[in-house]
Amino acid sequence: MDLAFWCIFAAGLVTGFSKFSVGGMGLLILPLVMVAVPGPEALGVIVPMYLITDLMAILMYRREISWKVLAALLPPAFAGVMLGGWMLSGIDPASFTPLLGAIIIAMLALGLWLDRRPSGLMRHPLAANLTGLGAGFISLVANAAGPLFSLYLLEQRLSKEAYVSTRAWGFMLINLAKLPMLMSLGLLNSQSLALSLQAVPGLLIGVTIGYWLLRRINLTQFKWVIRIMASLAAIKLFAFS
Template sequence: MDMSLVFISLACLVTGFSKFSIGGMGLIILPLTMLAFPGPEALGVIIPLYLLTDFIAVLTYRKNVNWRVLAKLLPFGALGVIGGTYVLGNIDPHTFMTILGILIFTLLGMSIWLDYHPLPVFTNRYAASVAGALCGFVGVLANAAGPLMGLFLLEQKMDKSAYVATRVWAFLTLNIMKLVGLISLGLINTETLQASASGLPALFIGMFIGYKVFARISAEQLKLIVRGAISLSAAHMLFFKSSN
């Protein structure tokens, strides 16, 4: 069996599951893809698949979207995508991911602390703009916007359905922007699209599993699982960085 197909299929399985359930698993997906497709072209394999799942997810979770939060996030998200596209390939990814991993662990600790010591940190007028810009920027460079988006949205005190609906709409918009940037850099081409297509069966299986799992978890379980995925992502940044 072609091991490249196995790794791409595993990445697609996790992608489908993540998009239809908990999110925040981008740095689990990227290393799997890079085992089959080393280098930044791995992003060119992932983003078209993200867009496909985003389109299906927004049709599935089209109700209870928090448009007010999106309106604050997305303009700054666009600026972050532009900045991330500009620096892609011109920065040491190991240093960047180390700094980002520390930042995510810090934000995660702050989020847990705020459960017991409420402060208007994630709800002040600047929080959405900072979160949007960071999500756009790190989403392009490291496929790591999920943990940051999860932290921000968890603190907006939305119910479970509003959390997922708002998240999928945010990522649909950001991933369309990322697609344009990756095409301009030549990271999406015939070869990467063929690799994306090879993982479609696993992608749909993951979407189905994620949808069924999501229907059975509570809001508190959702928060616990999202934070677990965030911790895994940050740990990967710090301790399991790719050699690319």
């Protein structure tokens, strides 16, 4: 087995773990996949992996979904997906990875600022529109909307289980909306789907570990693990540029 296989396997492991525990760790997935599939084409490999774990998460956490939060986030998120598709069609491959690193750092800075100035900004109705639009756009262009989505959900004071299930439903619907866009751009095809399926064993292991950890970590630790993992992802992305 070559390096590409193990990178896809590791990406599956992180995907499963991230979906069932600390969302910020999901930002490590794209750098791992880009070892096997350089450039924007890696986005077509990731989305089917995400959909598999989204389905598993909503089956397991189906009783504590915050539909009110999703109703506020999803309409602007779908608009963001369309905007992202327009930008992705003309993006310069050379600027792809540093753009991802910059996005992550910007979102981490926002989270730290909100911690120091707890103004309830993320609970303002306008925040849902901006977060949804940004999440849809960044999810399509960079598959890196996890921290932005997580910041918003954490400020809604959901339980850990409601956080995971609401995030899973939100991203499943966003990822479904991304499918026709990625197919039209030629980034999602039979070859990318075959690579996605190689990640299934890693997905199952990651889900098991993430589910076990979620029940043993408090909310303060939860937030900081997200930020630490996102910081590591930013370093990884700049290393690839």
